[in-house]
Amino acid sequence: MVQPTGIHHIAIMTGDMKMQIEFFSDVLGTPLVAIFDMHGVPGGIHAFLKLDGGCYFSLVQLPETAETPITLGLTHAGTGAGNSAPGTMQHLAFYVKDEDQLVAMRDRIRTKGVNVIGPLNHGMCKSIYFAGPEQLTLEVACPGMPVTADRWIDPSVLAKIGIGVEEAKAFANPDGYDGEGGIVKQPDYNPAKPHMAYPDDRYKMMLAVPDEALASMSEHAEPPVAA
CATH class of the missing domain: 3.10.180.10 (2,3-Dihydroxybiphenyl 1,2-Dioxygenase, domain 1)
Structure with missing residues (x-):
């Protein structure tokens, strides 16, 4: 069965990349292992600090980030x-x-x-x-x-958010799926599904491009520093 088995990286926006790198390296002890111009994002900077097991804490800075207000709540x-x-x-x-x-x-x-x-x-x-x-x-x-469904799924909380008993059983036991070798095509655009916030015409064009062609146009496989 295929499913996510961990987090590769979580990316946090910052208006001061140096300050955040210093905090996470010095205070938490996470080593900086990568920083480069963000792939396909003009003016963007992307940094990675290593945690463990192929997991990274990531930072993103764009030219306008420092001017974007932080609002608690x-x-x-x-x-x-x-x-x-x-x-x-x-x-x-x-x-x-x-x-x-x-x-x-x-x-x-x-x-x-x-x-x-x-x-x-x-x-x-x-x-x-x-x-x-x-x-x-x-x-x-x-x-x-140990976190087990029989001890940690509270029926009273399920009721608060409108999840019934049978739904809860289904959520605790997702259907098994092993993939189909990559043959599944992009589904038709459905506005009822979640979508990334690209401009509408650009997004629909991206969805229409074959996977292999889009990957070829967007490849940034080489590290920024030569071996």
């Missing part, structure tokens, strides 16, 4: 209990393997002068909480007790 939540617009990131939790590492991370962050709350015990994990530059709401968590 709209663009940013500000705390783990705060509100922000639908589709935005409420908070980001990094992973460590056990409570010893969690406490060591708390020590590291505090030695850099950054305030940290926790660990707090959530059963499924223990977590520490702190802020990053530009109002990022950050967490580091380690595993707790």
Whole structure:
């Protein structure tokens, strides 16, 4: 069965790339492994800091980003209990393997002068909480007790959001799928489905181009620095 098995990278917008790189390298200890002009995005800069297992924390800076206002309760939540617009990131939790590492991370962050709350015990994990530059709401968590559907799917919460018993069973057991060797064609444009926010005519043109042709036109396979 094919499904996502992790996060390759999560990309955060920044108006000050250097400041964010310094924070995540110095305060959290994540090494900078890549920074280059963003592929296909004039004026954009893309950076990657390595976590583990093929997972990266990524930063994006565009020419207009620094002038885009941060609004708590709209663009940013500000705390783990705060509100922000639908589709935005409420908070980001990094992973460590056990409570010893969690406490060591708390020590590291505090030695850099950054305030940290926790660990707090959530059963499924223990977590520490702190802020990053530009109002990022950050967490580091380690595993707790096993997360199993019979113990952690609360029927009363399902009812609050309108999920019935049979729907919940289906969501907990997605249909198996192994792919079809790449033969599945682009579906017809359906406005009821989610779509990227490209200009309408450009987006529909991109959808009409064969996969191989679009990949060829958009290839940036070589590193920016010669071997």
